[in-house]
Every structure is written in structure tokens, then in C-alpha cells.
Amino acid sequence: MERDLLALVEEARALNPDVFSLIRLQLLLNLANLWPEAVTYRELKASLQLSDGALYSNLKVLEGMGYVASGEVTLEERELKSYQITAEGKAAWEQVKAWLLRFLECGGERK
Numbered sequence: 001m002e003r004d005l006l007a008l009v010e011e012a013r014a015l016n017p018d019v020f021s022l023i024r025l026q027l028l029l030n031l032a033n034l035w036p037e038a039v040t041y042r043e044l045k046a047s048l049q050l051s052d053g054a055l056y057s058n059l060k061v062l063e064g065m066g067y068v069a070s071g072e073v074t075l076e077e078r079e080l081k082s083y084q085i086t087a088e089g090k091a092a093w094e095q096v097k098a099w100l101l102r103f104l105e106c107g108g109e110r111k
Contacts, residue, residue, distance in 0.1 A: 011099055018065060019096055023050065023058045028093040031068065031085035038084040040073060059083060067092055 019025065026048055031039065034047070045055050062068040067089030073082045085093070 011102070015096060015099060016065070016092055018061065019067075019092055021058065023048075023054055024062060025096065027058060027062060028067065028085065028089060028096070031083065032090055032093045036085065038071065038073065038082040040075065041081045041083065044083065062089065065092075 019028065027044070030044065030047060035043070041055070041059075044050075044059075045052070048055065059068060059070070063070055063083075065088075067086055069084050069086050071082050071084070072079050074080075
């Protein structure tokens, strides 16, 4: 098991450290699984129950990394900001998710 943990630590070096934030992981998870097409800012805020500042700043970081793309949608005759995960974002999420699953497997018994 110690060898597995060491290998896991080495694998972690290949992961993007800017993704390892609870809010960013939640955003990638939700965008990849719940809204693969596009979701409005309002819907994201309601589902994640985040403040405007926390949501906006983390979306901007993910957008700057190329993991999220923003756009506009018309809903009830209003233009709303929308967000969508990119192919790069999906790949990053899958890489982090696979690593997290291996990390949990090295943790011993689950209760």
C-alpha cells in the first residue's frame, strides 16, 4: 500500500493545481454531469449555493484556463450569462476524478 501511495503522489504532480479548490471541483463536476450543454449563472448559483463573488471569481479562473466557456442565452426575453464546460475542462475533470478515486482506494476501509 505504501508503494501505491507513493505512486499516487507522483501522479498528482501531473494534475493542474489550479483545479484543486472545492468550488472549482464542484463547478467542473456540475458542468460535466448536470449541464453538459450550457447553464445560466443563476442556475449555477442556486444549485451550488455560492455567493456571487465566490462563483464569479472561480468561473473566471476556469474560463481563463480554458476549462469553461461563457456565452449569452435568451430566457424570457432577457439576455443571461451562460457557462459550458469545454473539451479541455472535461479532460481535466476526468483526470482529477480518476486520481481522486485512486486516492480513496488507497485510504483503507470505507465505512
